[in-house]
Amino acid sequence: MAGEDQYALFEFDDATVEVDEDGVPSETESDEQPDVAEEVSTTQPPEADRDTTITPVWETLPAGDEADGHALIVTADRTYMPSGRELTGPVDSVEKLDKLIRWASLTPLGAPPQVWIVNHGACEALGWVIDPGSEDDFDDMEALRTRAASDLTAVLQATLTPMLNAGWELRGDPGHVVHLSRSIGKFTSMVDVVIEPYVWTYWNKDFGWNNRVGEMGILGSPTAGTYLPDDDLPAARELGRRLAWCAKHLGVLPGPTPARTGAALVDKIKRERTRSGKGIVVTTPGSVPPLDGAPRGDLEPAVGWTRVPDAQDLDGASRLVSIDQRAAYLASAGMLEFGYGQPQHLTGDTAAAAAVGEKGAPFGLWRITLPPGQTLSLPEKLPLPHPHMLADQPVQTWVTTVSLDGLCSPVADGGIGADLDDLDIAEAWVYPQQGRTLDKWAKILREARKAAVDTDDAATKRFLGTCYKGYIGRMVNPDMWTAKQMQHHHQPLWRASIIAHCRWRGRRVAMRIAREHNRWPVRTVTDSWVYLLSGGEDIADPSEALGKMAVEKDVILTDTLLSAFTSAQDVHEVNLAIKAAFADNEDAADDEGEGAL
Structure with missing residues (x-):
């Protein structure tokens, strides 16, 4: 969409704002700096004057407008609202990015407003280009990530000067997210600029583990096939859909990490309860008290156990089945x-x-x-x-x-x-x-998850899984919550209780399966249990409620695999046989199980 059909982005009062040739507002002529309320009222088009009949750039609106006014999406050629309405042409300088942000007057939604820079073309226009090298040149992918993150910070610090000169301040070192704040009088506005092509530089912190790229928050997972499309317009369209979905179903923007999204939802509920005076409000951290003889590692460890199957286990066995609790930690929370x-x-x-x-x-x-x-x-x-x-x-x-x-x-x-x-x-x-301090939090996430499941929306379903698992996992780490207003998220005993609850629930189900089917597990990891079964046996729970056992993997045993189980002499050989049987399912593993936190 271009020319006269383009959304009238910069309909400013001529006495206050001028528009340059590229359609980006120039600085106010006045020497007097307006406060934020005045800036919003004088630069935002009056509601009655806005063209609300503009056809969105997407073929059809992929989502509602719940994230509009809270986030923008910038590609090499265009800037869009999350709902798909086109705003303006290229943002090809940091100065224009500054003017765009101040014009947009975005408002928070459980997290600071967001400007998403999508794909490398948009980064190149802003001078945000790094060359960390090839994966082939590194034996350790962590070394590549560290180098790329350092290079990105250096490039950003060198190019953000115009924004800093215009009154913006950096909150922390810039990286895949540039946290900006700007104070005018007693009012401080904040915005997060998320640089999509470089989100992977943060993967070992919250998105992945085991030296590979894992889940990258609202952007999805490259290995699971839920990451954004490669081309600009489809990528912007899908990101806009996910931002609107998140705003609609969670009532918050996605945080810079999945754990932060979970925290933003907790804080949203906390603010609502504080205003209404109803419900439990926790304002202090729950650090582990000084324990005499404290155990090493986790207070309540997850289970990791394997045994060698006997003749009874192998009798009639033709399948290897893994069951796990459906969204276990969310159910317990x-x-x-x-x-x-x-x-x-x-x-x-x-x-x-x-x-x-x-x-x-x-x-x-x-x-x-x-x-x-x-x-x-x-x-x-x-x-x-x-x-x-x-x-x-x-x-x-x-x-x-x-x-x-x-x-x-x-x-x-x-x-x-x-x-x-x-x-x-x-x-x-x-x-x-x-x-039940997390009851409403879990209810919102549970209903959002159901919406994703009902619409077969793999991307948002996986995203929700990373949100609650990431948040619960980070309860144990005080370094994640050092800011005074964030310290109440440090709740290691809550996390320990959740892990223990899932563990006991799984054990209770294993006893039920033994009574009803005379089958015993050969392995359990966290909330997942592996069984050798015959062709027609079904040991999963009939209920689809969270916390109930669902089939995660179900494979037919070839003669070679069956022989591996029959001849196994120790648990190491059993684990190798299980790994071989499930090898084709590993990359497509669902978020039903909690896995590593």
Whole structure:
């Protein structure tokens, strides 16, 4: 769309703003700097004068206009609203980018307003070009990423001078996201410029692991085929659709990382509850209290276990099936009560007595003694009930209330059937307040996920998975939440409780499968369980609710694979056989399982 059909982007009052030959507004003639409210009112076209009948540049509008006014998309040739309405021609200098941002007067939506620079052509127009080298020249992809990130920061610092001279300030070092702020009087406006071609330079921080490119937030995953199209217009169209989808279903813009998107949604709910005075509002971090004899690593580790199959496991087996909990961490986050406030330290009989309440043990940490596994009547074909438990000796350790309840559950439900006295509670840290602090957060994400599933929208479904997994995973790391207004996201005990809850739920399902099908798993990793099954066996949960077991992978065993399981002498050989069987499914793995956080 061009010429007279182009959206009248710069309909300014001539006494205030002039438009240059390229259609980009020039600086105000006045020596007096207007405040932000005045700038918005004098530069934004009056509602009555706006042409709302302009046909969008997309063939059909791919999404609504929920993100319009909050984000812009810049390609080499054009600038667009997320809904597809064309704004202006090339933004081929940093000065024009500055003028465009100030004209647009974008407003926050759970996150600062965003300007997306899409594809290399748009970057070249702004002078934002780096040449990190070829993958073939690096033995370690992390070295390539580090070099590229450093080069990008240097290029941006060298080219952003016109914006800094115009009153903008950088919040932190510029990288794949340039965080800008501008103060006028007491008012500060912020905007994030997201440089799409270089988002990969951040991949090891939040998007991927194991030396490969993984999920890149709202942009998708190259390995899963959900990344943006290569060409400018299709890429802009799809990004606009995803931005509008996110604004519609989450009520926030996507953050610079998936974890930040999850945090933005938490903060949106926090603001709403603060204004209304209804609902739980957590304003302080929940750091792990000082523990005597704290376990190494995670307080509540995920399970990683394999066993060698026996003749009964192999009898009639023709398939290898992996089941896992549907959006497990999201399900647990919505149903658990989490503690907050200043915890109280209890010892001896006082600690033991605190675990006996009308509603069960309160949220907290408990120092208990796990009995030796071999002294209990436990199934031989399942891992020990708690990752810290040993077969031949007792272990004193700290557990969450979720594990305390799990250990007291009957063996048939995955526990050990312990009484509280059997666990010899020696110490506790108990929280004064508790409640379902993440219930609304989980509800919004659950409904958004359903919308994505119902429309077969793989990109947004995977994005939501990275949001809740990323956010819950980063609860443990205080370095992610150093700003004062972000410290309440540091909640390692919430994360530990979620992991424990998923672990116990999976164990309970494994016991159900054993009763109903006489089948036992040969491997479990986090919330995924692997079984050898016959042709017609179905061990998945019939319910489609979150947290229920769904089939993740189902492969027919060739004679070679079956022989590998039959001849396996140790768990290493079993793991190799499982890896070989599922090899074709690895890249297409769904987000049902939680995987690495």
